[in-house]
Amino acid sequence: MPTDTLVIPMKLEVVAGPPVPAPAVHRDRETIIGRGEGCDIRLADDTLSVSRRHASLEHRGSRWMVTDRESRHGTYLNGSKLSPQVPTALVENDLLTVGPWTFRINLGQSRAMHTMSFDDSSVTSQRVERLAADQTSRLAQHRLDLLINCAADITAATDEAELASVVLKCALDGSGFQRGALIRQFSGEVEVQILGHESRDGTDASVFQFSRSLLREATTGQMARLASLAAPSSGSSVYELGITAAICAPIMLNAAPVAYLYLDTRGKRATVAGDATAFVQIITRLSGLALLNIKRLELKQREEALHGELEAARVAQQFILPPDAGQAHALRYAKRVKPGRFVAGDLFDFLDLGPNKVAAFLGDVCGEGVGAAMLMAATQSHLHAALVHHGDPAQAVTIVNRYVAPRCSAGKFVSLWLGVFDLERGVVEFVDAGHGHWLLKPFDGPARAIPSEGGLLLGVDGSGVYEVERFSIRPGDRIILYSDGVIEQSSPDDDRFGQDRLREVIDRSTGPDDDVRLVFEALEKFAGRAEFADDTTVASIEWMK
Numbered sequence: 316m317p318t319d320t321l322v323i324p325m326k327l328e329v330v331a332g333p334p335v336p337a338p339a340v341h342r343d344r345e346t347i348i349g350r351g352e353g354c355d356i357r358l359a360d361d362t363l364s365v366s367r368r369h370a371s372l373e374h375r376g377s378r379w380m381v382t383d384r385e386s387r388h389g390t391y392l393n394g395s396k397l398s399p400q401v402p403t404a405l406v407e408n409d410l411l412t413v414g415p416w417t418f419r420i421n422l423g424q425s426r427a428m429h430t431m432s433f434d435d436s437s438v439t440s441q442r443v444e445r446l447a448a449d450q451t452s453r454l455a456q457h458r459l460d461l462l463i464n465c466a467a468d469i470t471a472a473t474d475e476a477e478l479a480s481v482v483l484k485c486a487l488d489g490s491g492f493q494r495g496a497l498i499r500q501f502s503g504e505v506e507v508q509i510l511g512h513e514s515r516d517g518t519d520a521s522v523f524q525f526s527r528s529l530l531r532e533a534t535t536g537q538m539a540r541l542a543s544l545a546a547p548s549s550g551s552s553v554y555e556l557g558i559t560a561a562i563c564a565p566i567m568l569n570a571a572p573v574a575y576l577y578l579d580t581r582g583k584r585a586t587v588a589g590d591a592t593a594f595v596q597i598i599t600r601l602s603g604l605a606l607l608n609i610k611r612l613e614l615k616q617r618e619e620a621l622h623g624e625l626e627a628a629r630v631a632q633q634f635i636l637p638p639d640a641g642q643a644h645a646l647r648y649a650k651r652v653k654p655g656r657f658v659a660g661d662l663f664d665f666l667d668l669g670p671n672k673v674a675a676f677l678g679d680v681c682g683e684g685v686g687a688a689m690l691m692a693a694t695q696s697h698l699h700a701a702l703v704h705h706g707d708p709a710q711a712v713t714i715v716n717r718y719v720a721p722r723c724s725a726g727k728f729v730s731l732w733l734g735v736f737d738l739e740r741g742v743v744e745f746v747d748a749g750h751g752h753w754l755l756k757p758f759d760g761p762a763r764a765i766p767s768e769g770g771l772l773l774g775v776d777g778s779g780v781y782e783v784e785r786f787s788i789r790p791g792d793r794i795i796l797y798s799d800g801v802i803e804q805s806s807p808d809d810d811r812f813g814q815d816r817l818r819e820v821i822d823r824s825t826g827p828d829d830d831v832r833l834v835f836e837a838l839e840k841f842a843g844r845a846e847f848a849d850d851t852t853v854a855s856i857e858w859m860k
Contacts, residue, residue: 479511758791
């Protein structure tokens with residue numbers, strides 16, 4: 316399949332795990348994550364919880380996808396284990412866990428409010444301390460009823476926004492703090508993403524300022540608070556902002572802090588409950604469980620939506636394709652289209668143009684899902700009509716390109732090979748529009764490629780004009796057309812099937828049906844599985860003796 320030219324950039328931010336170099340995600344090819352030397356993102360893990368080739372990231376159409384590569388200990392997305400070899404769409408702020416590492420997905424699409432934390436690390440009169448679990452275990456009896464009600468509301472939240480609203484209300488009601496925000500660290504420790512905020516003292520919580528020292532301590536997975544607020548001799552601090560108490564509690568998803576509950580209060584009269592830390596600790600633990608459930612539900616909905624879209628695309632694709640075998644005059648064909656996990660939109664047709672003339676074409680739409688299937692259907696139907704009306708391959712392709720180009724969204728195009736078999740003259744007149752995936756198998760020799768000038772992919776330039784090329788054909792010869800899913804099929808060791816292996820298969824075959832069957836058997840054996848990432852199409856056309 317041609318590479319999509321417009322790719323949403325993606326960055327991986329390390330949320331938890333040992334320090335690693337900034338992970339680089341490739342835009343134009345699959346990014347392999349694992350501990351093996353050849354991996355694009357290499358995670359050296361002495362415990363062997365990371366497999367040699369653990370998972371992969373790949374851009375398809377308008378989506379980034381993650382796939383577990385049958386890792387031993389699994390790949391987790393937002394706390395849920397992914398099914399092996401099943402691609403899953405990624406969205407902004409997803410958490411991807413591989414072994415001891417957790418990465419946040421950054422697509423630059425966040426719509427939440429952002430602000431900057433302030434650096435108060437130089438203020439020596441102010442002390443930040445971590446609070447271990449045993450320091451937060453005491454809770455006043457009179458707040459248990461409030462906590463029970465809060466627990467019910469938190470676990471009933473259906474999305475992050477609702478969870479943020481409920482958590483902030485509960486935290487402020489039970490702790491005595493006046494202001495609160497649910498935040499996420501963004502791009503390191505300097506920038507902060509505000510998921511929700513609330514104020515009880517009349518101040519504007521949307522202009523919240525966050526202590527970088529508190530955040531830094533909370534990233535360890537333990538609650539942190541400002542324990543001393545004596546006036547500093549110099550420098551910016553929370554003291555100058557009138558803050559008399561502040562606390563930052565991490566919300567954990569598995570072992571990674573994914574958000575923080577940040578509370579503070581201003582003024583000398585403000586009183587914070589003595590057991591506020593214990594109350595807040597319980598609230599954040601409940602929030603972590605609720606967030607895990609929300610993420611599982613979102614992942615399930617995402618998978619169902621993707622599955623529905625791909626099924627619709629497969630139905631559209633199968634509806635318009637001709638039967639798996641057929642004949643016109645002295646030409647017969649066999650073909651097979653195996654939909655991939657992404658459903659790219661391969662097209663094929665075989666049609667009678669009159670006495671001793673038959674047209675056949677095979678193409679590949681860049682993209683996946685319903686959009687690719689619709690472009691495939693439009694291209695195939697217009698090509699069919701243009702061939703029936705004009706009979707000339709170059710004219711037909713030129714006409715269809717003019718139709719397709721203005722309707723192709725950016726980065727979408729179609730590769731195509733189209734040939735008209737003139738059996739009376741023993742000639743095939745063809746147009747290769749950026750496809751290149753075809754072989755001639757003479758009845759008395761090995762399969763070989765035919766040199767071709769070729770032309771532009773359909774959809775790139777609507778003003779393009781295509782030219783006919785020709786080669787001779789004899790009874791007993793076969794033309795094998797295929798999509799790039801054949802030669803680009805990968806093995807478990809990330810080798811490619813390639814054209815040499817394809818020729819070897821074709822050379823030991825005896826006819827069109829054999830060509831198709833043997834190629835797919837070889838592909839499945841080479842890949843070590845029956846499912847392929849891309850649509851994979853093979854068509855063999857023979858001039859019968």
